[in-house]
Amino acid sequence: MFSKRLDNLHPYVPGEQPKDRDYIKLNANENPYPPSPRVKNAIDNYVCTHVEKLGLYPDPASEKLRESIAEMLNHSGGVLSNAFKNGDGDYSLISYVDDNIPFRVSKDMIFCGNGSDEVLSLVYYTFFNSGETVIVPRYTYSFYPVYAGYYGVPLDSVSLKEDWSLDTAQMTADAIKYNAPTIFANPNAPTGIGLSREGVRQMLEKCPKDKVFIVDEAYVDFGGQSCIPLLKEFPNLVIVRTFSKSMSLAGLRLGYVVANPDVINALFTVKNSFNHFPVDVLAQIAGETSCRDCAYYAKNAKKIVAERESFSTFLRERGFFVIPSSTNFVFAKKDGKRGEDLYKAIKEKGILVRHFATAGIEDFLRITIGTEEQMNALKAAMQNM
Ligand SMILES: *Cc1c(COP(=O)(O)O)cnc(C)c1O
Secondary structure (H helix, E strand, C coil): CCCHHHHHCCCCCCCCCCCCCCCEECCCCCCCCCCCHHHHHHHHHHHHHCHHHHHCCCCCCCHHHHHHHHHHHHHHCCCHHHHECCCCCCCCECCCCCCCCCCCCCHHHEEEECHHHHHHHHHHHHHCCCCCCEEEECCCCCHHHHHHHHHCCCEEEECCCCCCCCCHHHHHHHHHHHCCCEEEECCCCCCCCCCCHHHHHHHHHHCCCCCCEEEECCCHHHCCCCCHHHHHCCCCEEEEEECCCCCCCCCCCCEEEECCHHHHHHHHHHHCCCCCCCCCHHHHHHHHHHHHCHHHHHHHHHHHHHHHHHHHHHHHHCCCEECCCCCCEEEEECCCCCHHHHHHHHHHCCEECEECCCCCCCCCEEEECCCHHHHHHHHHHHCCC
C-alpha cells in the first residue's frame, strides 16, 4: 500500500518542545523577544474589524508582503544588526556606503512561503534533478539531507576545515568536477561561522554558471554579510531567508527567497502546482507590519549579539572551546566532557540546549542566545561545568 519513496525518508528532528516543565528554551534558535507590538495591534485589528475575511482565501502572491520585504532590505542593507544606530531609543538608519545594496530590490525579486523550510523544498524541486549530485558542507543545516532523501538527490558532503569553517576551495572544486549545484547556510549552522561576501563571490565566479547556487541566510541578521548585492552579477544565485530567527515569528511560519525575477517566476510555477496559498492572511499581515518596524528587530538583534559575546567570553574563561559565532547561537565544547552529559546536567537545572548525536560533533552543545536574564540563569547553571 505504501509508496517506495517512503523508504528514502529520514525526517528532520527539531529541538524538543517539552510540555512537562517550564524550561528556559535555548535549543531551537528562536528569538527570545516577542514580535513588535505593532504586530499584535495589526492582527488584533484585522481579526476584530474583519473577522469575516478569515473566511476568504489570502492573496496567493503575497503582493503587499513582498513589497514590504523588498523595502526592508533596501532600507536596512540586508543585515539588521548592522543597520541601525544604537542611540537612546534612536534606531535611525546608519548611512553606511560600503555595504549598501547596489540596486533596488523589487517585489519581483521576492518569493514567500510557509517558513523557509517549505521555501527550501520548493527550491529543491525547482533546481535539482533526482540522481544528480548536489554539493553541501559536511556539517550544515540538517534539513538539507532530509530534502535530499525526499527528492532523491545524492549529496557530495565536503568536510569542513580544521577551524570548522567551510572548505570553499574543495566545495568549488567538487562543484566543477560534478558540474553540480551548491547549497549551504551562511552563516553556517550549527557552527555559527560566517563566510564573507567576497568569499562567496570567489566561489560563484568559479562554480558552474548554469547550476543554482543557494545561500541560506537564516542567521545573517546577527552579524553575517548578506549576498544580496551579488544578485546583480550572478543570475544563478538564490538567497533563502526567514522571519523565524531575527524577526521573532517562528510560530507564524514565514520564509522567503531573494533572487532574480526569472528564479522567482519558476518558484511561483512550482508553488502553484503544489499549494496555491501557503502564506495565510495573518502571516502576511504580521510579516508586512514587521518589515515596517524592522528597527525594533534591529535593536533586539544588537542585544542578542552583545549577549552572545558576553556568553562566549564566559565559556572561554571556563575552558570551553567556542567557535566564533555570527549568529544567535554558540557552538561550544569542553575537553573531557561529553556533549550529552553537559546537555543533561543543564536540563536538570531547567534549561534546554541542543546536543547532536551526529558523529564528529557529538561533544558540542549548540546554545541559543536568550535575553540577559536567561543568559544569567544559564551562566549560573554552568558555573562549575
Ligand atoms: C531555522 C532555519 C531554517 C528554517 O526556518 P523556518 O523559516 O522556520 O522554516 C532554515 N535554514 C536554517 C539554516 C535555519 O537555521
